[in-house]
Amino acid sequence: MKIKIKSLDKFKENYEKLFELEKIIIVDEKKEYHYKDEYGKCKIVDKIDSIEIYRHGEINFKQIFKKDKNTSFTFITTKFRGKYEIFTKKFEKENGKIILEYDIIDGNEVINSINLEIQMLDN
Numbered sequence: 712m713k714i715k716i717k718s719l720d721k722f723k724e725n726y727e728k729l730f731e732l733e734k735i736i737i738v739d740e741k742k743e744y745h746y747k748d749e750y751g752k753c754k755i756v757d758k759i760d761s762i763e764i765y766r767h768g769e770i771n772f773k774q775i776f777k778k779d780k781n782t783s784f785t786f787i788t789t790k791f792r793g794k795y796e797i798f799t800k801k802f803e804k805e806n807g808k809i810i811l812e813y814d815i816i817d818g819n820e821v822i823n824s825i826n827l828e829i830q831m832l833d834n
Contacts, residue, residue: 714746717828744831755829762802762809776811778802784815795822807831
């Protein structure tokens with residue numbers, strides 16, 4: 712099984728890549744999708760009312776998305792450490808696809824707006 716990650720931010724930075732899923736863990740009402748990208752090991756946790764995205768490697772972060780809610784977001788590299796908030800404007804799940812629209816907020820300023828699409832694909 713593969714996972715397609717697609718994003719577009721307010722700076723018109725476009726990203727689209729396909730990754731091989733290393734494992735899928737299903738526990739109760741939670742699904743975890745594990746894969747590696749160019750920056751490290753990644754995990755997407757799909758819960759009923761939230762999505763969590765983790766990366767551990769050259770770039771480390773934890774993001775939590777809940778519709779119409781602010782959640783904290785920490786971004787760490789060897790040269791930089793930032794703590795922000797995420798406000799999730801759009802949160803949709805349908806047919807193996809997750810669609811998120813969110814703002815990254817530093818203090819009271821929106822520093823980026825991102826449209827993110829995550830899709831599970833059968834080989």
